[in-house]
Structure formats: C-alpha cells, structure tokens
Amino acid sequence: MKRRNTPTKEAVLDVLITTGKAMSQDAIEREIDININRATIYRVLNRFCEDGILHRIVAEDGKQYFAMCINCDENPKPLYHFHFRCIKCETIECLPKEVNFSLPKDYLIENVNCVLSGVCKDCSQLAI
C-alpha cells in the first residue's frame, strides 16, 4: 500500500505545520478552507501517525490531538515529552521537557501520554 499525494493530506499537514500546536480533528477541519469529510480527515491523521509523521496525544477531555513529530520547530523534542493543554484557549502544545519515569521490574513500556493542563502564558497574561 504505497502512499499517494492528495490535496487533503497536504491541507492537513499544512494546518499542523502552521499552528505548530496539537490539534483535534474538528479544529483541523475548521482551519481548512476546502471541504474535507470528517472520516477522511481521521483516516489521513491515522495514516500520518502510522508513518511517524504525526504523534497522537489524548487529553483529559478524552479527545485525540495530533501534532508534528520531534523537531517541530527550532528545538527538537525528546521522544517522550510533556504536553500542556490550556483550558482557556483550548490549545495543546508540546513542551520540550522529557518525561522521566522508571517502571518496576518486568513492566514493558509501549507508550507515554502525559498532559499537564491549566492556563498558558498567553491566557494568563490576558487576565492581568
């Protein structure tokens, strides 16, 4: 199943690159000018995750958010990094902080999903 280039894939990646944040399917759909079906966006996002182009974060709202992998911008991020979800502006950003943990004997690690939530700097300064 060789991948093909399509306007949909381009548009989705474009939005994610531009915002530089983690976005949910509906947020992505809202930002795209052309009309793309909900299911299609999910399929594109899932494929990007399989291919290691995006990574998936599940926030405490139970929703999936998607962000570009690793060297998002200037600062490359550790494989397992924290995420911050602002409850005011509803955005999620990848923090360049590594998650440090240790597991008891005989535990096998497969994935890490760490989300801190609160108010981001933009929103906390607005309040002043």
Place this chain on the structure above:
Amino acid sequence: MKRRNTPTKEAVLDVLITTGKAMSQDAIEREIDININRATIYRVLNRFCEDGILHRIVAEDGKQYFAMCINCDENPKPLYHFHFRCIKCETIECLPKEVNFSLPKDYLIENVNCVLSGVCKDCSQLAI
C-alpha cells in the same frame, strides 16, 4: 445537598477497594452483582470525585478510569503520580512515582494526567 448512603455507592466503592486498581464504568458495572444503571454509576463516580474520594484518569483509549485517592493501600502516593495501563489485561494501576515537571514562566498548572502504557508484570510473565 447532604450525601446519602445507598447500596449503589457501597457496591461501587467496594469494587474499587477490592481490585485496588483504576476501573472504567463498564468494568465496574461488570464486577457488581446487583444491577445498576449506567447513568447512575457515572453519577456516583462523579460525586465521589467531587468529594475527593476517587480520582479520575483519562487513558490513551480516551476512557475515564476511577481509583481510590492517595493512601490507596500501604503506600501513600504523591498528589501527581504516574499511572500504568496494561494493554493486555486492560487494567490501570496508580504507580507510587511522583510526576516531576517544570513549566515555563507564566503557566498555571491545574491538573496532571500521566499514563504510561505497555505490559504489566503479571502479563509479561505469563508470556514466558
């Protein structure tokens, strides 16, 4: 709104105390012998969370899991601790490991939701 004692609340707490793990609504319902309505279980769980008797974890499967607070058993746990979700046996346990993080300036923390996932010791040893 003074709280009342009911068989439902007792049954739910009982299951959570017995397993000592974090459980989802459907897992709890399955473990209870009497029939309790889905919505009722959710309401009971939400009330326990409000009252600080349970805490809520959202796993990467997007589902909510509920566990007894802090001094679950012998070892008291830090306020912000890691959780481990086994993808084999589908259980979640509270790890007595504190989550260490630091936020950039002007960020306000409100909540922490950290879930590691993989294979727990019981399931990894079964494979041997």
Place this chain on the structure above:
DNA sequence: TTATTATTGCGAATATGTTGCAATAATATG
C-alpha cells in the same frame, strides 16, 4: 492511454458519557 488500487465521501454504526424527568427511598423531625 489504460489498468491498478489508494483514497475519498457518505451514511450508518459504535462507544462513551451526560441530562431531563418522574419514581423511589434515605434521612430528619416530631
């Protein structure tokens, strides 16, 4: 240009969690 098949749109299905409302039952009070 044509054939192959990855990708899409659509509608329906699944799953998790919440809510309105009337019925039930726990508790307080005399």
Place this chain on the structure above:
DNA sequence: CATATTATTGCAACATATTCGCAATAATAA
C-alpha cells in the same frame, strides 16, 4: 412510628468522538 423533605435512581433520549462498509474517484505505474 408516621410524615415530610429531597438526594438518588432508572429510563430514555441526547451529544459527541471515532470508526467502518461500500461504491465512486483519482493518483500513479505500466
């Protein structure tokens, strides 16, 4: 114990997120 108050429950309906089957479309290889 009898009665009033109201927290709690069951039920059905709702909301939302995500997936799936299937036929139509379109990107690429030949």
